[in-house]
Amino acid sequence: MRKATSLSKVRHEAEYKTVVFFKDQGYAVTKICEFLNISRSAYYKHKKRVKPEKEKQDELLCSLINEYHITFDGILGYRRMAMFINKLNHKSFSEGYIHRLMNLLGITARIRRKKVNRKRTKPEYTKENILSRDFTTEAPNEKWLTDVTEFSIPGDSRKLYLSPIMDLYDNSIIEYKLSFKNNNHLVFDMFDKAIEKYPDAKPIFHSDRGFQYTGNIFRDKIQEAGMTQSMSRVGKCIDNGPMEGFFGVLKAEMFYGKKFKSLEELRWKIVEYIKFYNEKRFQKRLRCMAPLEYRNHASKCA
Numbered sequence: 001m002r003k004a005t006s007l008s009k010v011r012h013e014a015e016y017k018t019v020v021f022f023k024d025q026g027y028a029v030t031k032i033c034e035f036l037n038i039s040r041s042a043y044y045k046h047k048k049r050v051k052p053e054k055e056k057q058d059e060l061l062c063s064l065i066n067e068y069h070i071t072f073d074g075i076l077g078y079r080r081m082a083m084f085i086n087k088l089n090h091k092s093f094s095e096g097y098i099h100r101l102m103n104l105l106g107i108t109a110r111i112r113r114k115k116v117n118r119k120r121t122k123p124e125y126t127k128e129n130i131l132s133r134d135f136t137t138e139a140p141n142e143k144w145l146t147d148v149t150e151f152s153i154p155g156d157s158r159k160l161y162l163s164p165i166m167d168l169y170d171n172s173i174i175e176y177k178l179s180f181k182n183n184n185h186l187v188f189d190m191f192d193k194a195i196e197k198y199p200d201a202k203p204i205f206h207s208d209r210g211f212q213y214t215g216n217i218f219r220d221k222i223q224e225a226g227m228t229q230s231m232s233r234v235g236k237c238i239d240n241g242p243m244e245g246f247f248g249v250l251k252a253e254m255f256y257g258k259k260f261k262s263l264e265e266l267r268w269k270i271v272e273y274i275k276f277y278n279e280k281r282f283q284k285r286l287r288c289m290a291p292l293e294y295r296n297h298a299s300k301c302a
Contacts, residue, residue: 015038016038016043016046016047018036019033019036019038019043029043058101061085061093061097061098061101062101062104065081065085065098065105066105066107068084069081073110073253073254074109074110075109075110075253075254076109077109078099078102079095079284080109081102082095082098082099083282083284083288084282085098086288087288110252110253110257126209126214127229127230127231128230128231129230129231129232130204130206130229131204131206133238133239133241135241135242136168137168137169138169139169140167140295141169141198141201141203142169142203142204143167143168143169143203143206144168144201144203144205144206145165145168145207145242146163146164146165146166146187146190146205146207146213146243147163147164147210147243147244147247148163148187148212149161149251150182151251151266151270153260153262153263153266156263158263159263160178160263160270161179161181161182161186162176162177162178162270163176163178163179163186163190164176164177164243165194166243166246167203168242170286170291170294171242171283171285171286172295173246173277173278174194174197175190175193175194175197176190177193178270180263184212186212187212187218188212188217188218191221192221201227202225202227202228203227204229205222205227205229205230206230206231206232206240207229207231208232208237209234213229214231246277250273250274254273277290277291279291279293
């Protein structure tokens with residue numbers, strides 16, 4: 001019962017602060033209370049009372065929730081909101097508690113997903129699903145995932161394509177390429193940049209059966225790098241689940257429901273988001289660390 005009372009006080013705090021603001025501007029308290037649909041006696045009772053510590057805590061958390069909701073552009077659901085609050089403030093509030101406060105404030109995350117239909121081409125060769133949905137790793141650069149996703153906006157006939165590589169060790173995007181053309185260069189340039197960054201890496205390299213990955217040129221690149229190529233089975237998106245999951249998170253958090261003046265602006269926003277994802281977006285699987293934070297922490301502990 002105490003929780004309900006405390007939350008109820010938080011619910012009306014804004015109205016009481018509004019009364020104080022307009023009272024200082026010379027308005028009559030009675031008129032202000034009538035307009036806000038609260039009783040005059042309740043306002044004066046609130047003014048005289050001493051707030052218990054639990055209520056002060058509720059108010060502080062509500063202000064943090066509002067702040068993070070705005071700062072992170074509405075992408076935080078209650079679980080991730082609790083993670084951010086606890087991580088950034090060195091606390092241990094429960095997800096249920098944060099969920100109740102978010103419901104009180106009417107705050108929810110923006111989540112909407114869109115399915116993209118892709119063209120199919122006849123492959124020059126295919127590989128077995130060596131990864132076999134084993135997404136666990138013991139060290140960096142053991143398993144890399146890749147795929148291509150597309151973006152389009154109203155008023156522009158072009159499309160923007162993103163080709164990233166994810167390291168399953170920490171879910172980090174170790175390299176990526178953006179282009180207005182979905183061609184071999186999109187994937188090849190990304191792959192070459194990753195090899196330049198990690199010349200000694202010999203991971204399982206997993207993708208779907210897109211035309212860039214099933215051509216003889218890319219097969220030669222894989223073999224020259226000493227990697228083991230793996231491909232999802234036809235129609236089995238879950239075989240590349242973490243990569244598909246990243247695309248879903250990226251689009252839900254920075255693309256769907258947003259308006260962009262041009263694809264060039266969208267391109268810059270994607271660059272900004274990937275930096276945020278790698279450096280600041282905490283993940284529960286990574287012990288509430290961001291991917292690169294987890295990677296660096298693990299290397300120091302090794």
